[in-house]
Amino acid sequence: MRLLPKDDALARLQTTAARGCGMCEVAHDAEPIASSEHAVAVLDRYACRPGHVLVVLRRHAERIAALPWHEYAAMQRLAWEVAGAIEAVLAPRRIYIAALGSAVPLATSFPHVHLHVIPLADGGDVDRPANVLTWGHGMYVFESDAEERELRVRLRGALPRS
Secondary structure (H helix, E strand, O other): OEEEOHHHHHHHHHHOOOOOOHHHHHHHHOOOOEEOOOEEEEEOOOEOOOOOEEEEEOOOOOOHHHOOHHHHHHHHHHHHHHHHHHHHHHOOOEEEEEEEOOOOOOOOOOOOOEEEEEEEOOOOHHHOHHHHOOOOOOEEEOOOHHHHHHHHHHHHHOOOOO
16 A cells, blocks of 8 residues: 555545445445445545555444444444454554544545544554544555455455354
8 A cells, every 4th residue: 555645635536536425335336355234344445544444334324323233233343353354464553443424425534324443553653543533644545456455355364253
């Protein structure tokens, strides 16, 4: 992966902008690392850190409190499973799991319920939440489809067996 400056990442994002809810498109169109009846886990193509995974609710909902427990629990289960795979494959110093999303659709965020599973390699000031959960420092993008596919396959192989 390579780090794109914020302006370059935003310009690139504009060329692939979603027609509706971007997270709905991700939930239905992206190649998953893992999935359940209620959610999918996919590599973030505009990642805060290499290995950043999104866990996206399959149906459109904009508030966590609006979800029945079984849907929310399914998302958290998937985030937990993916975090274990990230630990095994990337050996990060720490992993953040965050429920983020904007109140209205933006170029960089959507109100659709989703979780971020973000591996942190440094552990120092660069990995403080304010420095990780921002587009200000740029975003990591895959160099090629093959690079993305290779990481997805490695993470799938490290998922717990049911």
